[in-house]
Amino acid sequence: AQSVTQLDSQVPVFEEAPVELRCNYSSSVSVYLFWYVQYPNQGLQLLLKYLSGSTLVKGINGFEAEFNKSQTSFHLRKPSVHISDTAEYFCAVTEGGGADGLTFGKGTHLIIQP
């Protein structure tokens, strides 16, 4: 069975500093990986996804993530954060052939400090 581990429940970062949110997954088969963002009092919105091809994936709002199969990781990065990036970030995985019930990590709360 697939699972996702987000190693940090909370990450405080100063504005304009770089940030990395960590995500590791476990699966016995090939996977598709996603990062979603949840702003306060809103639903989840897709930031980026890895399905195949280049291991470096670029998403919205300046975020990018790198798929590392040997380390079973899919860390999310942004070179310079803004106060508006304050939100909950979720890593998710699905195995093989479809978006059948994405398995989500517990989320990382990104706190931007002025």
Add this chain to the structure above:
Amino acid sequence: DSGVTQTPKHLITATGQRVTLRCSPRSGDLSVYWYQQSLDQGLQFLIQYYNGEERAKGNILERFSAQQFPDLHSELNLSSLELGDSALYFCASSIRQGGLTGELFFGEGSRLTVL
């Protein structure tokens, strides 16, 4: 705006009661997913429907049931409610055409409070 509509946005009820949450997917999306989000359990997949048929089942309690209607809207029924059922319930939809498109579009959720 994701195009997924959930009602009601907020619901307060008592233990032992029954509630129905409603979801209208994005126009053209055939798949509907239900998730439960709570502080201790995080985001838990409950159930998926595709074009009216149950497609996948997750951690859904026997007290909970769902269905997808011919017009593709879906309802999640929660019965014999307990305090622990208090959570944010999300509906998501996606296109499914025999292969992965990957993205789920989420509604803003229905916040259920059981007193």
